[in-house]
Amino acid sequence: MVFLAEHFVRSPQWTWYILFYFFFAGIAGGAYLVGTLLRLSGDARDEPAARVAFYVSLPATLICPILLTADLGASWWKFWHMMVDVTPGDTGLNFKYWSPMSVGVWALLLFGFFVTVSAVDAWMRNRGGGIIPMVVNRAFNIIGAIVAIFIASYTGVLLSVSNQPVWSDTWVLGGLFLASGLSGSAALIALLIRNRPEAGFSLGRLHQADGYFSVLELALIIVFFITVGAAGALARELPWLPLWAIAVAGVAGSLVEARGHMRMRAEGGSGTVAGVRLDTVVVSVLVLLGVLALRAAVIFSAQ
Amino acid sequence: MAAIKAGEEYGFFTDTSICIGCKACEVACKEWNQLQGDSPAFLDDSYDNTGSLDAQNWRHVKFIEHVPDQSATAGNGTAWLMMSDVCKHCKHASCMEVCPTGAIIRTEFNTVFIQQDVCNGCRNCIAACPYSVIGMNQETGTAHKCTLCYDRLQGGLEPACAKACPTQSIQFGPLAELQQAADVRLATLHSQGVTQAQLYGRDDKVYGGLNAFFLLMDKPETYGLPNADNAKLPSRNDLGGYLGAAVTAVLAVIGGLVAFRRRGMP
Numbered sequence: 001m002v003f004l005a006e007h008f009v010r011s012p013q014w015t016w017y018i019l020f021y022f023f024f025a026g027i028a029g030g031a032y033l034v035g036t037l038l039r040l041s042g043d044a045r046d047e048p049a050a051r052v053a054f055y056v057s058l059p060a061t062l063i064c065p066i067l068l069t070a071d072l073g074a075s076w077w078k079f080w081h082m083m084v085d086v087t088p089g090d091t092g093l094n095f096k097y098w099s100p101m102s103v104g105v106w107a108l109l110l111f112g113f114f115v116t117v118s119a120v121d122a123w124m125r126n127r128g129g130g131i132i133p134m135v136v137n138r139a140f141n142i143i144g145a146i147v148a149i150f151i152a153s154y155t156g157v158l159l160s161v162s163n164q165p166v167w168s169d170t171w172v173l174g175g176l177f178l179a180s181g182l183s184g185s186a187a188l189i190a191l192l193i194r195n196r197p198e199a200g201f202s203l204g205r206l207h208q209a210d211g212y213f214s215v216l217e218l219a220l221i222i223v224f225f226i227t228v229g230a231a232g233a234l235a236r237e238l239p240w241l242p243l244w245a246i247a248v249a250g251v252a253g254s255l256v257e258a259r260g261h262m263r264m265r266a267e268g269g270s271g272t273v274a275g276v277r278l279d280t281v282v283v284s285v286l287v288l289l290g291v292l293a294l295r296a297a298v299i300f301s302a303q
Numbered sequence: 304m305a306a307i308k309a310g311e312e313y314g315f316f317t318d319t320s321i322c323i324g325c326k327a328c329e330v331a332c333k334e335w336n337q338l339q340g341d342s343p344a345f346l347d348d349s350y351d352n353t354g355s356l357d358a359q360n361w362r363h364v365k366f367i368e369h370v371p372d373q374s375a376t377a378g379n380g381t382a383w384l385m386m387s388d389v390c391k392h393c394k395h396a397s398c399m400e401v402c403p404t405g406a407i408i409r410t411e412f413n414t415v416f417i418q419q420d421v422c423n424g425c426r427n428c429i430a431a432c433p434y435s436v437i438g439m440n441q442e443t444g445t446a447h448k449c450t451l452c453y454d455r456l457q458g459g460l461e462p463a464c465a466k467a468c469p470t471q472s473i474q475f476g477p478l479a480e481l482q483q484a485a486d487v488r489l490a491t492l493h494s495q496g497v498t499q500a501q502l503y504g505r506d507d508k509v510y511g512g513l514n515a516f517f518l519l520m521d522k523p524e525t526y527g528l529p530n531a532d533n534a535k536l537p538s539r540n541d542l543g544g545y546l547g548a549a550v551t552a553v554l555a556v557i558g559g560l561v562a563f564r565r566r567g568m569p
Contacts, residue, residue: 003410006533010355010435012426034559036350041563074444078404078423085405086421094405096539101427151553157544161431161537163397171543175551182555205562212558216551 006232007165011303017071021064022295025108026181027188028060029152032115034185034209036145038202039138049202051122053189057148058119061112068232083109100158104151111151113225154180159298164186168303169231170222173298179217181204182246183254186210203280204261210287211258214251219250221294236301243297250290253283304476306458309411310318312513313451315473317387318446318488319526320500322472324385326365330355330529332362335452356388357438361449362464363388363523367525381477386517386526387464387473390436390449391504394511398428398437402535405444413478414451414514422446431537433510451515478514491516497563509534 031059035053038046069079069218082105096102121130121137132140156173167173190206193199221244237244257279333340341359346352352364367384392414396492399407399415406421407428415427417437422445429446437448452462460466465475469510475483485502492500503523504513508531523530 006529007433008527008529009433010357012430013439014426014430015402029328033556037559037563039558040560072444073423073424075364075422076444081404081406081421081423082425087405087408087418088403094403096403098541099401099403100426100541100544101401101425105403149548153552155550157541157548160540160544163400163432163433163535165535168537168540171540171547174544178548178551179555180322182559209559209562212562213555216554216558258311290386297530
C-alpha cells in the first residue's frame with residue numbers, strides 16, 4: 001500500500017474480474033449504441049451490421065453479472081443483496097441514486113432486458129420477421145441505447161466516486177470508458193462483418209465511426225493526464241505506461257484506418273475490397289487490446 | 304460513568320499526547336472480538352508490529368517514528384508520536400454513503416456498524432473510506448472494522464479498548480462529555496506551551512465531525528489523516544463524472560450519426 005499526500009486509503013483489490021467486467025460492459029453498451037445508430041441511419045444496407053451489433057451485445061452483457069458475482073468471493077451467494085435490503089426491520093428494495101454501484105446493478109438488469117429483446121428480434125428478422133414492428137423497434141432501440149450509454153460509462157464514474165488516488169482525482173473516467181467502449185465495439189463489429197457480403201456496406205462506415213470515437217478517446221486521455229497531474233498523482237501512472245502505449249496504439253490504428261476509408265469514400269471506392277479485410281483484422285485486434293489496456297492502466301494505477 | 308443508554312451519542316476521545324504505545328488496546332480488542340490477527344510479517348522500517356488497521360486489527364497503535372531528531376531535554380532521544388487509531392465513526396461516513404446493500408448502518412448509539420449477514424463483500428466501502436479502516440475478510444467474504452463494541456454497549460459495558468487502556472489515552476463516553484474533556488485538555492496543553500497540540504474531528508470540519516476524535520501532537524497528515532481540505536465524500540464526483548459522460552455521449556452520438564448518415568453510394 002502506497003500513500004500519496006492527500007490519500008490515506010486502502011485499495012479495494014478490484015482486479016481481474018472487475019477489469020474484464022469493465023471491458024465487457026464497455027463492449028456491450030458500445031455495441032448496442034452502435035447498432036442503434038446504424039439502424040437510425042435509415043439505410044437498409046446497414047441493417048445486417050446493426051443486427052450483428054445486437055448479437056455482440058448479448059453475450060457481452062450476459063457475462064457481466066457472472067464476473068461481478070465471482071468477484072464477491074465467499075459471499076457470492078449474497079449478490080442479490082445489491083437489490084434487496086435484508087436489514088431486519090428495514091427490508092425493501094435497495095436504490096441509492098448517489099451510489100453508481102447501486103444504480104449500475106439496476107441498469108444492468110434493465111439493459112439485460114433491452115439486449116435480450118433486441119438480439120432475439122435480430123435473430124428473428126434474419127429468419128423472416130422480427131418480434132417488434134420496425135417503427136416501434138427504433139423507439140425501443142433508442143431507449144435501450146440510453147441505458148447502453150450508462151452501462152458503458154458508469155463504471156468510470158463508479159471509480160471516481162471513491163476516495164482512491166487517481167480515480168477520485170479526475171472527472172473524466174466515465175466519458176473515457178464510454179469513448180473507449182464505443183471504439184472497441186465498432187472495431188469488433190467491423191471484425192465480425194468483414195467477410196459477410198450482406199454487411200460489407202457498413203464496414204467503411206464502422207471504421208469511420210471508430211475514428212470519431214477515437215478522437216474523443218484521445219482527447220479524454222489527454223484530459224485524464226492533465227487532471228491526474230494537477231492532483232499530484234501522475235507518478236502512479238509511470239509503471240503503467242506500457243499499457244497506456246497499447247491504448248494509444250489502438251487509438252492511432254483506428255485513426256489511420258478511418259482516414260483511409262474516408263479517403264477511399266471521397267474517391268468513390270468501396271470499403272469491402274480484400275486488402276481492407278486484413279487491415280480490419282489488425283486494427284480491430286489492436287483497438288480491442290487498447291480497450292482492455294486502458295482499463296487495466298486505470299484500475300491498477302490506483303491499487 | 305453513567306449507564307449507557309440507546310438514543311445517546313457515544314464515541315471515543317483518543318488523547319495521543321499520553322499514548323505510550325503499549326498496544327493493550329489492540330490486545331483487548333482482539334480478545335473481545337475474537338480476532339486472530341494477521342500472520343507475522345517483517346515490517347522493516349518500524350518497531351510497530353501490526354502495520355495497519357484491517358479486517359483483523361480494529362485498533363492499531365501507529366508508531367510515527369520518522370520525525371526529526373529532537374528532544375525535550377538533552378539525552379531524551381527521538382520524539383516518537385503514537386496514536387491508537389480506530390474507525391472514526393464519521394457523522395457523514397463515506398463507507399455508508401457508497402454501500403449498495405444497506406449493510407452499513409448507524410446504530411442506536413450513533414456509531415457506524417457493518418451488518419455481517421447483509422454485507423456481500425463488494426468492497427465499495429474499502430474504496431471509499433478515507434482512513435483505510437475497513438478490511439476484507441476473505442474467509443467470510445465480508446468487510447470488517449471496529450464496531451465500537453456494539454455488543455458490549457448493548458450490554459451496558461464500555462468498549463474493550465477503552466477499558467484496557469492503562470493511561471486513559473482512550474476515553475469512552477457520551478460525545479458531549481468527551482468533547483468537553485478534550486477542550487479542557489487542549490487548553491491545558493496550550494497553557495503549558497505545547498502549541499502544536501490540536502483536536503481532530505472534534506468539530507464538523509472533517510466529515511461533519513467524528514464520534515471517535517483525537518488530540519494530535521502534529522498536523523493530521525503526519526498521522527495519515529486527511530486534513531479538512533482533503534476530507535471529502537465520494538459523492539462529490541457524482542455530478543462531474545456523469546456530466547463528463549453525458550457530454551461524451553452527445554459528441555459520440557453526433558460522430559456516429561455523421562459516420563452512418565445515408566449516402567447514395569456504398
